[in-house]
Amino acid sequence: MPPTVAVVGGGISGLAACYHLARGPRPPKVLLLEASARLGGWLQSTRTADGAVFEHGPRGIRPGGVVGTDTLHMVSELGLEGDVLPVPGDHPASRNRFLYVGGALHKLPSGLGALLRPVPPFSRALLWSGVRDLLAPAGTEPDESVHAFVHRRFGREVADIAVDSLCRGVFAGDCRALSVRSCFPALFEAERRRRSVLLGLALGSGKERGAESALSRRARAERWSQWSLRGGMESLAEALAAFLRLHGVELRCHAPLRRLHRHPDGRWQLTLADGTVMADHLVSALPAAALAEVLPAEAEPLAQELRRIPAVSVAVVNLQYEGVTLPVTGFGHLVPSSEDASLLGIVYDSVAFPQHDGTGAASVRLTVMLGGAWFGQSFGDPAAASPSLLLQRAQAAVREQLGLEPAPTRSIIRVHQACIPQYTLGHWQRTERIGRFLAEQQLPLSLVGASYAGVSVNDCIASAKAAVGRLVGQPR
Ligand SMILES: Cc1cc2nc3c(=O)[nH]c(=O)nc-3n(C[C@H](O)[C@H](O)[C@H](O)COP(=O)(O)OP(=O)(O)OC[C@H]3O[C@@H](n4cnc5c(N)ncnc54)[C@H](O)[C@@H]3O)c2cc1C
């Protein structure tokens, strides 16, 4: 009898873990347990009768690097090539990103001009920040906040405006609390290797590639900045689920894991709402805090570390307008916390993916993201936040920041509780202690997912692939 591997959590990480388990030469028996009624986790797309697609979670995946190449390989294997919607390098959504500072939109600087003369909202030419980085001594701390690191290397303005906004646009987080070592490992390592971040990045290896496919070669040739799928990001979860069913993986929704016990024979006993299941190995694709709740008493030191990995809540408001024109064209804009802490930014979805506009009247689709690390102070308890207040805030921001006066013709409001893990200062020590505990106790447990080593969809898929590789003893 092949061993049984239970994968808990049916988000992209759990689905990808099942995918890599199922496609091996001698696959184990694989069982996926998901608490909710659907698979995909934060991959959530609403498709309307008129053919429009609204994303409530991720909306674009980066094609580059090992992880981006590997994801495109998986997408090819799933037969989704024909559904990929690329954003090529010369597209406005690739070239233009904006900051809303001092009551106005500013295109993020690019090109030589911006390097040599001051471009608002920055008061000095960015050349000076570059020179500072080339001359500043290397840091010696084992970790530092993203803000402190960028302030030290590039100066206060870059930290307060550009990097504050970047952390809001990726982690919905506060750059003064987030760890540079864990959130931006490439920057941290560049400084360690070459003393200067710019030098380190310029001389970095950059040659590593994942599993190539025709799709990844096309992405490189056309310099895609990101891609989506015709049916939205949720189609990736749907295609994975179809592949897994075909390969004999048992997929169970409405199956929350309540408790874990180690059976005397070494196997896990999983307590579900309607009975128990035995497994030789467990892959947890749960958020860290959810795993902490189900661990047995003897794993309390592990549970304590897991509880120290927090996550922030984000309100996602999708809006559709008819008969309006955006004042600028690009991916979207971010708002630094000094301008308005509660409003993270606005994505101009129609620019990157007009294919998702549907067949109705010419429309503009926007997504307003609110809250993040500032959710509590801005809107109170996310479990009780008022949808109408969030809608009002989102509409007001669109009016003020983009000048769109009419009321939207469609709106969808979602509050995602604890949806983006925060790698705060010292996260690397927490993950090391977690790894040590698992090894010392020889627990048949693998941890994958956004809580540990990267929040992007690519990183989640890569963490699942690496964990399965370690489990079955093969590089994958
Ligand atoms: C608003 C938003 C926008 C984003 N934008 C992007 C983007 O543009 N590009 C990008 O690359 N990434 C983006 N991300 C990040 C990325 O989408 C997530 O990090 C990723 O989807 C997390 O996947 P996961 O499988 O690790 O976790 P989750 O999606 O959280 O999945 C965990 C699953 O576990 C289940 N579960 C919980 N408890 C139990 C239990 N006890 N028993 C069984 N099941 C349980 C949950 O129901 C859930 O389905 C975004 C995220 C958000 C929230």
Ligand SMILES: C=Cc1c2[nH]c(c1C)Cc1[nH]c(c(CCC(=O)O)c1C)Cc1[nH]c(c(C)c1CCC(=O)O)Cc1[nH]c(c(C)c1C=C)C2
């Ligand atoms: C305003 C809030 C958010 C927006 N997107 C996210 C939040 C919290 C979440 C998110 N966005 C990206 C990722 C993946 C990161 C990766 O490594 O691939 C996640 C989790 C992609 C991304 N979005 C922006 C940037 C700079 C990045 C990093 C990758 C890249 O350069 O493409 C910018 C951005 N995000 C949002 C807006 C409005 C925005 C504006 C320019 C929305």
